[in-house]
Amino acid sequence: MTSTPEQSAPNPEELRAAIASGDPVQAMPALAKLRALPTSDNDSVVIPLLILGSEQQAFLVRSLSCSGLGYRRNEQGWQVLSRLLQVDEDPNVRAEAANALASFGVERAWPLLRESFAKDGAWLVRCSILSAFAEQPEISPAWLLDLGRQAIADADGTVRVSGAEILARVVREQAGNPHGSEARALLQPLQQDADHRVVAAALNGLQS
Structure with a gap:
């Protein structure tokens, strides 16, 4: 029996639990599945889960969350990425935050990224x-x-x-x-x- 889109769509609560676990083995696939959620869920579902990922201890989880915030762009994501670019201890995360910020557009990203470069x-x-x-x-x-x-x-x-x-x-x-x-x-x-x-x-x- 063929599954319907409703049946195959990721469950946000299951994704939240996996991301919050902090375990990259669980969190990384969960973050990747966020792309399957509708764009209409951007602000209410996806962005909070990406922000949750950006707060985890594993740098791989934070890096992938930055990538997601660049793909699902909104003001809250911009603020999170700006903070990570300046304060995250891992250069991998700061680099991914820089890439994500650039996706918001050259004019907006230039002042922040130029300062970070310096x-x-x-x-x-x-x-x-x-x-x-x-x-x-x-x-x-x-x-x-x-x-x-x-x-x-x-x-x-x-x-x-x-x-x-x-x-x-x-x-x-x-x-x-x-x-x-x-x-x-x-x-x-x-x-x-x-x-x-x-x-x-x-x-x-x-x-x-």
């Missing part, structure tokens, strides 16, 4: 912010320059690579104007970087 030295968080903004078609080239300039000064090679790739985008898209010229000037010294990946990214940008 203050948070964790390479994972910084790379997540760079990645979140790097492919945004509508982002200001001045903002990309700002991020790229900070990123190439980082001690971590992976962050510098991401910064070089962002500057390369500015060179490609802003050729012949001051933004493109500044990005090219910033890439020039990276040809002597100690990390061969940074050198490759810089050369690729300079050949644009």
